[in-house]
Amino acid sequence: MEIVVVGARGFGQVHLNAISGVDVSIVERDRAVAEEIRSKYGVRKVYSSFEEALNSDAEMIDLVVPHNLHREFAVKALRRGKHVLVEKPIATTVREGEEMIAEAKRARKVLMVAEQYYFDTTVRYVMEQIRAGTVGTPKFILVRDQRLFTRTGWRLFRSQMGGGALIDGGIHYVDTMLNFGGDYTYVSARSMNVAGIIEGEDTTVANLQFANGSYGTLLYLWSYRDPPTLPAFEVIGTEGSIYEDPSTRKQGDFRSGRNYVYGDPVVNGKKVALEHADVFRAEMEAFFRAVREGTEPEMKPEVALRDLRCVLDIYRHAGVA
Template sequence: VDALVFCTPHFLHRQNLELGAAHRKHVLMDKPIACTLEDAQAMEEGAREAGIRFMVAENYRYMPPLRSAANLIQQGAIGSLTAVHMQTTKYQRSTGWRLSREMMGGGALIDGGIHKVAALRMVAGDPQRISAVTPTKVFPEMEGEEAVYLWATYANGMVGTINYSWAALGEPGTDPFLAIGTEGYIQFDFYGSQLELHALHGKERLHFHSDLNGLAAMHDAFLDLIIRGKPSATPPEEATGDLRFVIAAYTSVANGGTPEQLQS
């Protein structure tokens, strides 16, 4: 056995990593990296001290439409980025450990919503401030939030929004992404197979035919990491950055939506 793959409840992630480190086994850990920044940082340090390769399974960073959007934005295809909007609406009643705020480290945002945090950070980097609120509960048995509405503001004036809900009857398979720039916009659906670029030079449509959820590319990246030492797109440092964003959002929620400075 050369490596361990953990798909376990969030509160177990630190001890899972410690198990791998104790036996000098490389680790692929499901997102989020941990429930707390203290645990995440201890996990990073533990992996370094043990000399093992450690990667977090954040498949969104390997999805073809999102990777293409990030590349187009970096190349200036839509000018300077001014806004990024994402919305997820689905009806998902949690069971088991997902009902516990302590075991989850929160609720919907730290679980499925952290995918959207990773996507926002991938195309726009870290914001200066994050504001977030949660709506009236639909599922009273769930201790953590079942929905969150957040907006992030950047030093250059850019705005990012994430509306994420497990308690809304949305269209099945509808999960839109929209990036707006000074010279156009990019849109796609996370469950779709194409991306539309609307720019000053005209409209372009990109089609994707395989590995739409990014899982194959993610697993290949883990193999490249442990066999060849090739850095991955989802190192623990990036996952800790995603968690830091989520925790800032939770702090804002606790303070009635007051903007929270994102700590470096």
């Protein structure tokens, strides 16, 4: 099998580093850049355009492109009989995401969103503990991440992002919040632009009420200079608590092959040492497994659409839609 990575100059190289067991090709017009990537990652073919890749015999397309191109590129690939892996968010609107899912079903092809946080070992463990009643009945969930955005490129522009910080990096933490809390019934939120680096919002505080009666608070910032290291999540229940030990966290070294999101959980006061899997390799393996077996992907596109819908609900309540 062959997978074509579209967008291999930036974060696409994280995908290239995580791919194994299949032939790998890229789309790249610049010959010097193409040769550098080819030698580093063992790339088999270099296509000069997306259209050339669609005309090839490659079975899979991996889209690492700006958010506003997700729907267009994914639908084109699905209609040409390709399985599609697309970076989060699934799209910039719910309608676009629904169109992508409907097209995948019509084509009988796998559509999966590359949401690596979904595959994090700590997230899976905490979900199991919540279901098992280890902390009793969950009453409050806090999920947060604070940092300063210092990069350049298309993420500076609202038109390509479909928003700002929340729809990009923040959607990871929305996924974690919803995996812990379940369906929500109410959202209130406030978003603002503090640092003035990007066009969209860089700071959001959202409160969610869940169908099970618990509450959640999401805090996501791209405007925090010299932030403290704090637990990224806390789950408080009637009989205990679970929170992340951030000192055991390992993220940011994207090409190490040992990248995971959250540190070990502290369950009812006792740290649990977990054997962590690399989240990028886990998501790639899940995609390839679904393609080979002809099954739904472990990270169903409907879950990614759930995450997007929550982000857009937060935007609407915050008055930035």
